[in-house]
Amino acid sequence: MSVMRRxxxxxxxxxxxxxxxxxxxxxxxxxxxxxxxxxxxxxFVVDLSGASYLDSSALGMLLLLRDYAGGDATRVTITGCSEDVRRVLKIANFEKLFQLD
Structure with a gap:
């Protein structure tokens, strides 16, 4: 479990x-x-290719990053989602708030 920044x-x-x-x-x-x-x-790009699980607090953290970036969907891209992670993001309608690659 780690968070890395490049x-x-x-x-x-x-x-x-x-x-x-x-x-x-x-x-x-x-x-x-x-x-x-x-x-x-x-x-900002959030690379979730190594993420095995995300919960509602992770969704909240992504929203905080979006606000920090100015609230524009094009400023934050989420990449590398597994099928399970992508399903959670879609249920939460995050494809409307972020770019999902």
């Missing part, structure tokens, strides 16, 4: 990769991964 200055992109369970235990690490980033200059 910053690509050339692409103006921050990638936050989640490995393992994405739940409340990752709240501080997830917040710290974007908190020091200038949201006006960067786009």
């Amino acid at each position: 910053v690509d200055e050339q692409k103006s992109q921050v990638t936050i990769a989640i490995d393992g369970r994405f739940d409340f235990a990752q709240h501080k690490a997830f917040r710290d991964a974007y908190r020091e980033v200038d949201a006006k200059q960067m786009k």
Whole structure:
């Protein structure tokens, strides 16, 4: 269970990769991964290819990131979703709030 951040200055992109369970235990690490980033200059990619599970607190954390990024669906992209994770995101109508790749 970890949260990793990669910053690509050339692409103006921050990638936050989640490995393992994405739940409340990752709240501080997830917040710290974007908190020091200038949201006006960067786009965010949340890589869930290593996530085996996400719960309602993870959905809330994604919404907080979206708000931090300015509330625009194009500023935050969620990638690498397994079938189960994608199903949870679709049930929550997150395809309307985020770009899902």
